Amino acid sequence: xxxxxVPAAEMTVGRQGHYAGAVSRLVAFAADxxxxxxxxxxxxxxxxxxxxxxxxxxxxLSNHQILALIVLWFWEFVYFAYxxxxxxxxxxxxxxxxxxxxxxxxxxxxxxAVLRTVGLGLTLLTxxxxxxxxxxxxxxxxxxxxIAGTAVVYDWDARAARLRWMARQEGPxxxxxxxxxxxxx
Amino acid sequence: xxxxxxxxxxxxxxxxxxxxIVSLVLEAIDIDALIDRVDVDKVIDRVDVEKVIDRVDVEKIIDRVDVQKIIDRVDINAIVDKVDIDALxxxxxxxxxxxxxxxxxxxxxxxxxxxxxxxxxxxxLRWGNRLVGRGGRVAGWxxxxxxxxxPKSATQ
Numbered sequence: 459x460x461x462x463x464v465p466a467a468e469m470t471v472g473r474q475g476h477y478a479g480a481v482s483r484l485v486a487f488a489a490d491x492x493x494x495x496x497x498x499x500x501x502x503x504x505x506x507x508x509x510x511x512x513x514x515x516x517x518x519l520s521n522h523q524i525l526a527l528i529v530l531w532f533w534e535f536v537y538f539a540y541x542x543x544x545x546x547x548x549x550x551x552x553x554x555x556x557x558x559x560x561x562x563x564x565x566x567x568x569x570x571a572v573l574r575t576v577g578l579g580l581t582l583l584t585x586x587x588x589x590x591x592x593x594x595x596x597x598x599x600x601x602x603x604x605i606a607g608t609a610v611v612y613d614w615d616a617r618a619a620r621l622r623w624m625a626r627q628e629g630p631x632x633x634x635x636x637x638x639x640x641x642x643x
Numbered sequence: 644x645x646x647x648x649x650x651x652x653x654x655x656x657x658x659x660x661x662x663x664i665v666s667l668v669l670e671a672i673d674i675d676a677l678i679d680r681v682d683v684d685k686v687i688d689r690v691d692v693e694k695v696i697d698r699v700d701v702e703k704i705i706d707r708v709d710v711q712k713i714i715d716r717v718d719i720n721a722i723v724d725k726v727d728i729d730a731l732x733x734x735x736x737x738x739x740x741x742x743x744x745x746x747x748x749x750x751x752x753x754x755x756x757x758x759x760x761x762x763x764x765x766x767x768l769r770w771g772n773r774l775v776g777r778g779g780r781v782a783g784w785x786x787x788x789x790x791x792x793x794p795k796s797a798t799q
Contacts, residue, residue, distance in 0.1 A: 475791030479764020480771075482757070555757045563788030593771040596784040611787055614757055621728075 475563070477598040478556050478610045480589070489550030494537040498530060535575055542571035547613065555614025561597070561607055570606045577602030 509517040541548040581588035581601040588601030772781045
């Protein structure tokens with residue numbers, strides 16, 4: 459049976475609530491961009507099909523580039539602001555086990571969600587410089603975090619993940635002599 | 644009791660005699676030997692346990708027990724600290740049950756991806772700060788927001 463490699467114990471246990479680092483956040487953001495663009499593309503396609511069905515004429519939003527850009531920005535704003543306001547995490551963040559909290563660690567407010575979304579746009583305009591705080595700042599906060607008064611933490615239950623991995627070893631009957639050698643430190 | 648004074652004296656004499664005889668008999672009897680000869684199992688068989696239980700007021704006994712006092716005296720943290728959960732999971736089939744009931748391969752792959760992400764996060768943080776010449780000082784940074792993480796000084 460193929461087994462997924464086990465991460466070291468110090469990477470998996472007891473990290474819930476710790477400040478999240480650059481790679482996790484970057485990957486989660488990339489997933490969000492992919493997801494939001496996917497939904498946007500699907501929405502535009504559905505709109506085109508609906509217009510064609512009702513009017514009989516073909517309509518393509520991409521023919522009106524400024525309008526398409528406004529709709530895209532508005533959609534991205536709604537995508538991030540709404541999800542942060544509702545649960546403190548986007549789809550990508552949920553997949554990668556991250557959550558936005560206040561600097562104290564409490565759930566963020568709707569106002570902070572909106573500010574963070576605006577801040578994210580501004581941070582993107584800095585061509586990456588605004589994200590350097592994730593690596594060099596003591597609370598791993600980027601420019602958008604400073605604007606909204608937020609921080610990003612690991613949210614997934616790493617201890618449960620470790621137990622799940624151990625469970626995959628199929629119990630004592632299936633353990634070979636090298637089990638402990640392969641096991642986490 | 645007899646109203647006759649002679650009768651009274653005879654009765655007293657008989658009483659004293661009887662007490663003396665009983666005392667002598669009891670001294671002469673080897674109680675241990677007697678108990679050894681008793682078939683206890685037979686006696687127990689004759690006892691109607693159900694009847695005894697029926698006569699016990701369990702509710703009354705429970706009412707008298709101060710459960711909170713018992714719980715207060717138990718140090719649950721000490722018990723939990725003594726339990727090696729990892730070893731427990733390894734030794735039992737519990738692990739397999741957890742695996743089959745709560746997760747699929749997808750979840751485990753996700754766990755690994757997340758854990759690898761955490762590892763890379765640490766790597767980038769460590770090397771990034773080493774590049775700007777403050778590698779050692781990073782160790783004193785807070786792990787997380789105060790509401791989610793105890794301050795390092797409190798845990799050390």
